[in-house]
Amino acid sequence: MFKEIAQPGSRTGTYIGETAVGRGLFAARPFRAGEFVGSVDGRFLRDAPNYGSDYCIGLDDTTTLEPTPPFSLLNHGCRPNCAVFYDCEEENGSVEGYDVWIETIRDLERGEELTIDYAWPSDAAIPCKCGSTQCRGWICREDELHNLQRTSTVEESARDVTPPTEVASDELLDPQSNVG
Ligand SMILES: [Zn+2]
Secondary structure (H helix, E strand, O other): OOEEOOOOOOOOOEEEEEEOOEEEEEEOOOEOOOOEEEEOOEEEEEOOOOOOOOOOEEOOOOEEEEEOOOHHHOEEOOOOOEEEEEEEEEEOOEEEEEEEEEEEOOOEOOOOEOEEOOOOOHHHOEEOOOOOOOOOOEEOOHHHHHHHOOOOOHHHHHHHOOOOOOOOHHHHHOOOOOOO
């Protein structure tokens, strides 16, 4: 059922499996934090007015990379265990291309799903189902999350409730004492 990915020159050590949100990429062996997982291949889009697909990786103001499998299958996680890294290849001061790869940022056990933080802007955010105890509730960059939480007042009102106190309750409740 699972397809082992074995590309020439690749050290991915991953396989494709099913998740609650479709296909995902899983660790076929344990990984240590900071390990190279594999190079991201794909189509580089210049001056793309919008992301060509949900899986595009923004590299600079004008360049996005639309990855091909397996890394197009990386799902979002609010507590990700992998991240996208890239190097800019420059020639005579102008950008000639990018070297893009996936690296682990935490230790992974075999069978664990590889995830990255999509960090989408809030206007592109969708509800998150990553299942992490630290789930933000949305697939969204952390610094734009406040744009999406206007309707959530439960925590705020809970914080405003003054805890009951027995100390000096007479003074606080006496309307005469502070009236001059
Ligand atoms: Zn989440």
